[in-house]
Every structure is written in C-alpha cells, then in structure tokens.
Amino acid sequence: MATSLEKIQSVMTKKYGSALEISTPGSSIRLEGSLDTYQMKVEAGWTAARFGYKAVINDITVPDVQEETIACSSYVDNVLERLHFDVAIIGGGVIGTSIARELSKWNMKIILIEKEEDVGVHTSSRNDGMIHDGFAAKPGTLKALYNVRGNRLWEPLASDLGIGFKRPGSLLLFSNPAMKALYPLMADRAKRNEVDGWEFWSRERVIAEEPYVTSKQHGGFFLPSAAVISPYKATVALAESAMLNGAKLMTSTCLTGFEIEHNTIRRLHTNRGICTASIVINASGNWADIIAEMAHDRFFSLHHRRGTECILDMESSRWQQHIMSMPSILQVREKTKGGGIVLTEEGNVLIGPTAEEHPGREQYTTSPSDMIKLKKHFTLNSKLSMDQIITYFCGVRPCTYEEDFIVGPSDNISNLIHVAGIQSPGLASAPAIAADVAEMVIAKAKTFMEIQPKANWIPKRTADIITRRLSLEARDELIRLDPSYGKIICRCEQVSEKEVVNALHSTLPATSLDAVKRRTRVQMGRCHGGFCTARCIDIIARELHIDACDVVKKGPDSQICKGNMSHDETNRIC
Amino acid sequence: MMKPIEYVDVVVLGSGPAGLAAAFASAKQGANTVVLERQERPGGILKQCIHDGFGNLRYNETLTGPEYAYREIQQVIAALVPIRTNCFVASVEHGEHHFLLNCISPSGIERISARALVLATGCRERTDRQVFIHGDRPAGIFTAGLAQRLINIDGLIPGNRAVILGSGDIGLIMARRLSIEGVQVEGVHEIRHESSGLKRNIQQCLEDFDIPLYVQSTVTSVVGSQRVKAVHVAAVDVKNMPIMSTEQYIPCDTLILSVGLIPENELAHSLDVPIDPVTKGPVVDHVMHTMVDGVFACGNCVHVSDLVDYVSESGSIAGKHAAAWALDGCADRTLVPVSRAGNLAYVVPQMIDTSSPQRSASCYFRVRHTIERTTQLRINSEGQQLDCLTFDELYPPQMERFAINETIFSSIKQPSADISIELVLVEASHD
DSSP states (O other), X not given: OOOOHHHHHHHHHHHHGGGEEEEOOTTEEEEEEEOSOHHHHHHHHHHHGGGOOSEEEEEEEBTTBOOOOOOOOSOOOOTTTTOEEEEEEEOOSHHHHHHHHHHTTBSOOEEEEOSXXXXXXXXXXXXXXXXXXXXXXXXXXXXXXXXXXXXXXHXXXXXXXXXXXXXXXXXXXXXXXXXXXXXXXXXXXXXXXXXXXXXXXXXXXXXXXXXXXXXXXXXXXXXXXXXEOOHHHHHHHHHHHHHHTTOXXXXXXXXXXXXXXXXEEEEEEETTEEEEEEEEEEOOGGGHHHHHHHTTOOOOOEEEEEEEEEEEOGGGXXXXXXXXXXXXXXXXXXXXXXXXXXXXXXXXXXXXXXXXXXXXXXOOOBOHHHHHHHHHHHTTBTTOOGGGEEEEEEEEXXXXXXXXXXXXXXXXXTTEEEEEOXXXXXHHHHHHHHHHHHHHHHHHHTTTSOOOBOTTOOOOOOOOOOGGGSOHHHHHHHHHHOGGGGOEEETTTTEEHHHHHHHHTSSSOOOSHHHHHHHHOTTOSTTTTTTTHHHHHHHHHHHHXXXXXXXXXXXXXXXXXXXXXXXXXSOXXX | OOOOOEEEEEEEEOOSHHHHHHHHHHHHTTOOEEEEOSSSSSSGGGGGOOSEEEOTTTTSSOEEHHHHHHHHHHHHHHTTOOEEOSOEEEEEEEXXXXXXXXXXXXXXXXXXXXXXXXXXXXXXXXXXGGGTOEEOOOBOEEEHHHHHHHHHTTOEEOOSEEEEEXXXXXXXXXXXXXXXXXXXXXXXXXXSXXXXXXXXXXXXXXXXXXXXXXXXEEEEEEEOSSBOOXXXXXXXXXXXXXXXXGOEEEEOSEEEEOOOEEXXXXXXXXXXXXXXXXXXXXXXXXXXXXXXXXXXXXXXXXXXXSOHHHHHHHHHHHHHHHHHHHHHOOOOXXXXXXXXXXXXXXXXXXXXXXTSSOOOEEEEEEESSOBOSOEEEEEXXXXXXXXXXXXXXXXXXXXXXXXXXXXXXXXXXXXXXXXXXXXXXXXXXXX
16 A cells, blocks of 8 residues: 555655655656755665555756766667567667567567677676575565576576576575574575575584685575576577577667657667567666656666675685675665675686665776775685785666566556566576566567467577687597687687687677677686787787777777777878 | 697796796706797797897897897707797696696697696786776776787787886886887876886886876776776875875876786696795795796796896706706705895795705895895804895895805705895994
C-alpha cells in the first residue's frame, strides 16, 4: 500500500526541510526541489522508495551537478535508414547481448545498437566478474530471484560460449566470535533465496582452506556456488553468438530519439539512420532512465554508485583459494556487500569494490581515497600487499532507488520493455533476465507475427584459442599450422601474435587497443603494456590497413601516437 | 611430434648486454652455449638507446646503445654461439643436475636441457598506476622506455605536449629526445629533493634544452577520458605526500613516466630462487651464482645498474662460472654472507663463496642518502678490518663499485661467520 501524499510530505519535510516538492505521477513518486549534495539527493530518493510506489523519479537538483547527456558517436551514415526490425535492443552490455542471444533462437530480425566502438565497454567490463551465489540479495527481490537462477545457468552457458568459468566459492569470515550466533539466520536467508549450498566453517577449517587468512577470523559462512567469469569476454562472446545466429549488431550507433504515436514507438532515430522496430528493449545501463525519457516513459530515476577495484599480480593467486570477505555487523544496513578479495577467472586477485554515490554516469576517475578504503581487505590475507597491485579501475553501477532490478514491459508504451537498474548481481543474473525478457518478447510478438524457433540455431560458439592454456604438444601443433602462434608478443600474459590477429578478424572484430586487450589479455599483465604496446600498434595497423598513428586506445579521439616519422619525406602529423 | 630435446651446457636467457657478455664468457670456457631471446632482435633495450654514453669503461670510448650492442653481438657470433630470437621461455623444469626449458618459437616448441642457466632477463618499468597516479585512463600515458621505443624504433611521435614524471636517466634522456622531435616538454617533475639521474644527463638533457626540473613535485592525477588533456601536479611534503593547496593544472596531451625499474624475475620465482627484498633480484654470490645450484644471474635482473659497462661485467662473470659449473660438475660452495651497516642501501653480491677458485670479487653498492663528505668504506671479517676505501661524495642514484682483490680475498678467515661492509664518515682533517 502506498503511503498518502500528506504523510510523505510530512516525513520528507521533517528530514529534508521544505525544500522538496512531492508528486505521484502514474504509479511513481516524484521528488523535485534542490538539496546541497548528491549524497543528500540519493538519500532522499532512498527515503521516498519506502513509501510503496512502483518507482522513484528523483528530479532534485544539486548545485554543480548537471544532468548529463549521452555522448553520441560523431560517426554519421545512413546504413539503418528505412530498415525494419522485429526487435531493437538498445545497449550492448552483458544484458543487451544476453537478450540478443536468447532472441536469436527465434526467426526474428534483431538489431542491437551500441554507442561505443565495442560491446561491454562500460559497466559490463568494469566489475569483478563474480557470479554471485545469491545469498546477499534481499529475499523476495528480483535480484534474489534472477541471481540464483543465473548462477545455475552460467556454467553451461560459459561452456557453450567457449569462455572460461571457475567456481571457487565465497567465504564470509566472521570478525567476532558472537557472529557464529548469526549462522541460523544466515542459513535461513540462504534457504529463502534458494541458494545452492552453504556451510558453516570453523576457525580451524578456515585456516585449513586458506592458510594465509587473517588471525582475526572466527570461522565463516561458505557459499560453494559463487563463481567467476571474465565479464568482458562473456559480453563479447554473447554478442558473437547472437551474431552467428543472425542478429545484427551495430557498434558506434547511438539512439538519438524515438518517434511515438498512439503510445507506441514507431521509429528509432540514430546517427546511422532512422529505422523501425516492432518491439524495443531498453538495456542501456547507466542511461536507462534517459532512454526511458526519450520514450516519454521515465517512471524511474537511476543513481550512480561507483566502485573501484585493484588488480594484483598473477603470482598473488597462489595464496588465495576462495573469494573472501569479512563483512562487518554494521554493514547490514549498507546498500552493498562491502567488497573483499575476488579471484578472477584468469588467475588474478582483485581487491574491492568500493561503493560511493557519484553523479557521473561514465566517470571512471579513481582517487587516493579509494585506495585507503581498499586497504582493509589486504589484511584478510597475510601474503597480499599493496605492492602487488598492477592497476586499478573504476566502474559505475546503475541503481534504482528501490535498489532492485526493473525487468518488464512499460506501463505506457505498448512496445517497450525496460531492463534497468541492473547493478550487482547483474552479471550473475544476466542469463536468467535474458530468458525472462525473451519470453515477454515472444509472447508479445506472437500477437502480431508468425514466429518459430530456429531449427538451425547454433548454441556453441567456437572458443578463442588461448595458447597459454594449451599443452606443449597442442601448442606445437598449432605453431605448425601457423607460426605466428609461436611468436609471443605479450611476455607477461604469454599472448601470441596470432591471438591478436584473431581478435582483429573475429565475428565482432576488435578495432581498438583496449578491445584487443579485453579479448586477448595483452597489456593486462604486470608490465601493463610497457613492452607490448608498440608491437600491438604495429599489428593493429597492419591488419586493419591503417596508419600506425591512427591506431586508437578506445574509440574516437584516443589515438595513441600523434605523428609518424616513418613516411617518406613529410612528417605525418595525425 | 615435438622436436627432440636438445642438450647444451649453458643456456643464457636474454640477449641484452648482460646475456651477450655471459654467452661470450661461457663459450670462451668451452661450454656449449645457447642464447634465448624473446624479442625479434638481439641487443635488449640497447637497441632503442640511440644516445651516446655507453662503453666508457668497457671499450674506453663513447658509443651509442646500438653500437655497443653490435660489438657484443659480433663477439657472440664470432664465438659461434647461436642467438635464438623470437624464442620465449614459457616454463622451466628443475631436474636432477639439469634444467629443462620449454620454449615457444615460430618454428614450434623447443625443449632445451641445460646443466646451467644464466638469467639475464633485465627489468621492466614501473607504471603510472604502480605509483598511484589517479584520475582517468586515457591514451597518452607512456612509460619512458615505451616512448623511447616508439620514437627510436617505430618512428612514432607519442604526443605534442608532454609532462615527464621522474628524473631518472631514462626520463632525462626522453626529455631531450622529445624536444629534438619537436614535442613541447613542459617540465620534468621529481618527487625527491634531487634528480635520481646522472649529473651529466641533467646538464646535457635538461639544462642544454631549457627544460625545467621541478623537485619535490609530483603528478597527482590525469585528466581526459579519451586522450590526456592535462595533468595535475603538486608539491610534496617530507613524507612525499602531495600538498593539495599547491596543486596546479598543466594542459598537455602526454605523460611520460620514469618512476623506477623492477627486475624481471618471474622465471627465478618459478625456480624458487631466493630474492633480495631490497634489490628485488636474486641473492647471488661473487660469481653471480644464485642460491639455487646451477642458476646464475646477471645484469639488471639482479639489481638495476646505472651503467651498461657494469651490466656487461656481471654478465662475463656469470657466464664464465656457469660454464665452469656445467663442465666441471658441482663443487660444494662455502657461502659467507655479506652484511652491511650504516647508510648502505644494498651490496651485491650478498654472499662470498670462499671455496671458489675465483679469488677476487667485484662488488656494487648504493647508498640510501646523499653524503657530500669524505666517507670510508670498510670491509671487515671476524672483527678484523680487511680493507678500507675512500669516497668523496656518494649519491643514491649512482651505483658504486669496489673490488675485493686476491690478497684481501685470501685473508678472509675460513670458516668465517660473515663479511661486513660498513660506511664510516671521516672527520674533517686539519691540514
């Protein structure tokens, strides 16, 4: 039951002064007015979320925080002009690509548009790759539902996609002996969320399993189903699998507007032309509320919670066997799990993430204070130290004020489905969300078209060749087929020249150094590109038939070099 | 079918100056020697060091990096030692009295069994994130060595307007190199109170090109989502922490980092070779033998040197003794630790093998802090002073060398508990 407007007004006035104006358009609650900080704005949104409305529209303004607009690719052509699609998916993150792949099982014309030069550039590549067990999600939420289902789906899916998958399990350490008493409560929550397995580990058991664990632990709660994948490889593989099954994928393609008639999206305007689609899926991550607004259907607002993680040298993984954290009792009231130690599928140790409300949807600036926040996790394992850090990165979680996912058809626009607020555990949930969204799309499509499952749908994507994971015999044979498999260009991660070449000519080809990095792991090791960057530039230029100084790090205006002296006579300035 | 295992006496890993000197010295002893190089050409980092200043001690003349490398390569070729380029050692298995190397090369997997190994794997550069520079991650951030390679080997200009962090020699040399190529160098920032480069480089690379050096100053963050737009710099306090009130915004499109070198010892780790926590390189005795029998190490993977001549010297010693080890079988070592006292940051070698037929030792050290007064370096053993050397000035960036000659070597008592090296300030004398 939604609280009455008068009651809300009085609660909000008490908390935030009379500065706020409250209304209840549709089934949402809307906040207007101004507050001093972004943190206060977010807190007001959280408060409003408790009043029982479908969603919070938070239009509170904050000094020095401007509403952001989508930075659209400057590339213009008309390849999409007058084309019609049965389904258009906005956004090439792990959610959009998962949905594209699910829908590619049916004889429908699908397009996925992504504004960046590659898929999985933002939140889908800026996370720790964890396939959560589902324990942390609040029982009864969509997060809890999709997380546990998604966890079950990922292992076979990873195998179909030809990507790595590991299940190290997650260990929550008790920081104080009294926490043992919480075990029945924890077990109850795990049961309610239908988590696949949980165990109580004594202090001694923890030491046996994690020999370098902090002496400050008092046993722990172990969740064996927690797993890890490479989030960017997964997103690329999902996109490629969809493409292999006929879905059209357009990168550097940005939605600029919808044409709406009779509460139905008629046309999609993009920098690549105007096209039509019978059904539109909003999977646009941190921009989902902006895209909803374009469809005159902004019934929710997103807030943006950034997180920083640091990556340790591969050698550090010798000392850590499981995902591990030590949640504090106070953390129960926090919006996130508080971070810890995560093992990646590739064998690095990650420390993080932090959680900080911050207005920038795509601002990935890190700061020294992030490192200070991460320091505490290093003490969980006596062998880990700050000097093992190779690098650190920041990602932004798209969050609704209800702190739950939005997955479902729009109330107002007849052919729009929103998949929004997909924060953690979004990666874990992706296959389950995609399955549900596909069902919604199929049900809807059946009302106006004949659709059939594709008889020749190909579930398997051929795995990329990763030579460092092969036996010497297998590597030897490969090198005989193509000697460039024997030319190691990245010494830290043992990547051969041929693997880079493959990434540049794959189903969804890499066009930038970062895209090559996500696909092959060049530049990801301890030298962090010191040795291989020059060789990568050379290979990219050669394979893409471009000048070396036109090789970009990540999309337009990110050329790595500014001039090329190797041309005859004139110094070419890029 | 994989190619059959090849058996040799000595494998040298790396064909930089250390590896080349080691290979030549090993071959001269009559050992069947092979050099493995993971890059396309031999010479290591010397290939891209087109400036001069190499070889003053070893050749008594001033050479460029490629010239120095050329001489060393020719010597190795003349000694009929094969240099296998594009050959990457993926793993090493430690067998009984031999090592099996699994190498990746364009001609297939090569398996080489060697009686002795010489690690000459050099070092890598510390990156922006490893010195905790925050902000964005755009294009336009380069380590100095990468920028040097791009310009000198690939003919690519990294940017138009650069800020350099770190005044180590590579940073200084790159300031000059960029200026010559028309890049506007806004300044070199050094977190410490003095440059960590050679004095001659400060004169020739900065002062001669009017490039300002800002000491006790660092880059705090990078601005720009696609390409570097600017960096923030700030003065630092005594603890090297930035003083935020002094922060300045410097527009530029390039940030070059010369913030330290880290010895590359991943293969040493896999062989459980003990590492000195200060040098980050293997603990070695005076013939560059690590604490794992049969594994020798030389050059910058042992400790980062300032002069290539010293790197070559350590290579020659390692090569010679690796060959002897491989050919004559394995004599027991009598290792005496070298302890240090006072202002010494480190001393290499960390051990002296008193039973070695090599009755002299080249030793290297660096000081922790600058000493601008006359200092004595005393070599003691069992409470007895064996030798005493005098230095006028000592700077942390400068590596110092001293020799333990045969007479002193023979006076080391056997058995002895340790050899201690201490630095003692000399009271001003009244002439």
